[in-house]
Amino acid sequence: SAMSKEQRVLQYVQQNASRGDPDSVLAAVDKFGWETEWAMNLGDVKGAILDRFVKETAPQTMLELGTYMGYSAIRIARLLPETAKFMTVEFDQENAAVAREMIEFAGLQNRIIQITSDTADVIPQLKTKYDVETLDMVFIDHWKDVYVRDIKLLETNKLLRKGTVVVADNIIKPGAPEYAEYVRTCGKYDSTFHESRFEYSNDDIDGLEKSVFRG
Numbered sequence: 001s002a003m004s005k006e007q008r009v010l011q012y013v014q015q016n017a018s019r020g021d022p023d024s025v026l027a028a029v030d031k032f033g034w035e036t037e038w039a040m041n042l043g044d045v046k047g048a049i050l051d052r053f054v055k056e057t058a059p060q061t062m063l064e065l066g067t068y069m070g071y072s073a074i075r076i077a078r079l080l081p082e083t084a085k086f087m088t089v090e091f092d093q094e095n096a097a098v099a100r101e102m103i104e105f106a107g108l109q110n111r112i113i114q115i116t117s118d119t120a121d122v123i124p125q126l127k128t129k130y131d132v133e134t135l136d137m138v139f140i141d142h143w144k145d146v147y148v149r150d151i152k153l154l155e156t157n158k159l160l161r162k163g164t165v166v167v168a169d170n171i172i173k174p175g176a177p178e179y180a181e182y183v184r185t186c187g188k189y190d191s192t193f194h195e196s197r198f199e200y201s202n203d204d205i206d207g208l209e210k211s212v213f214r215g
């Protein structure tokens with residue numbers, strides 16, 4: 001059967017990037033996104049903002065909700081030390097399969113723990129099954145309608161500590177208004193909005209919310 005868009009991006013990466021070179025993989029995905037087919041990767045513009053947050057935080061324990069094709073997982077993992085523990089969770093099996101190959105091509109499979117499951121099931125298991133004490137950083141980029149559900153799950157499962165940095169994509173497009181309202185008004189976070197551009201767009205606005213847990 002015909003390839004999916006995600007498989008077309010993976011093929012383009014395998015034919016145009018250098019194996020074991022994460023930056024060349026990111027560049028190939030972004031070139032495809034700008035020039036050939038739009039896809040919901042974080043992208044180069046918002047990606048540069050996330051890079052800065054990851055470098056500033058230097059997390060030893062990191063969680064990503066929403067792997068998709070693995071673009072942001074590669075973006076994050078390329079900045080982490082070998083000793084860091086980084087888990088990424090994806091519900092869709094087909095996307096997870098593409099991500100696994102993309103991450104392997106980038107040579108980062110030893111630095112990323114890929115979990116194919118529902119985040120609502122994984123979050124309560126992180127302490128027992130994945131030996132997590134607390135998280136230093138979280139990147140939320142799965143489905144806007146479950147952002148609030150999942151950050152509350154992180155809270156009730158005692159996975160956040162004073163200073164944990166939670167970053168969320170798509171605050172403007174498609175928009176996560178309930179999430180923005182929650183983190184900005186619940187009193188548990190110091191939250192800032194970082195305006196940017198929607199992925200592979202010169203015109204559309206989007207942005208990342210960065211919320212530091214007060215403990």
Ligand SMILES: Cc1ncccc1-c1cc(O)c2nc[nH]c(=O)c2c1
Nearest residue numbers: 040041066141142143169170173174
């Ligand atoms: C797909 C789409 N169409 C129009 C507007 C925005 C989106 C869009 C963009 C993203 O960055 C997404 N990230 C994670 N999960 C999503 O569902 C998602 C959806």
Ligand SMILES: [Mg+2]
Nearest residue numbers: 040141169170
């Ligand atoms: Mg997104």
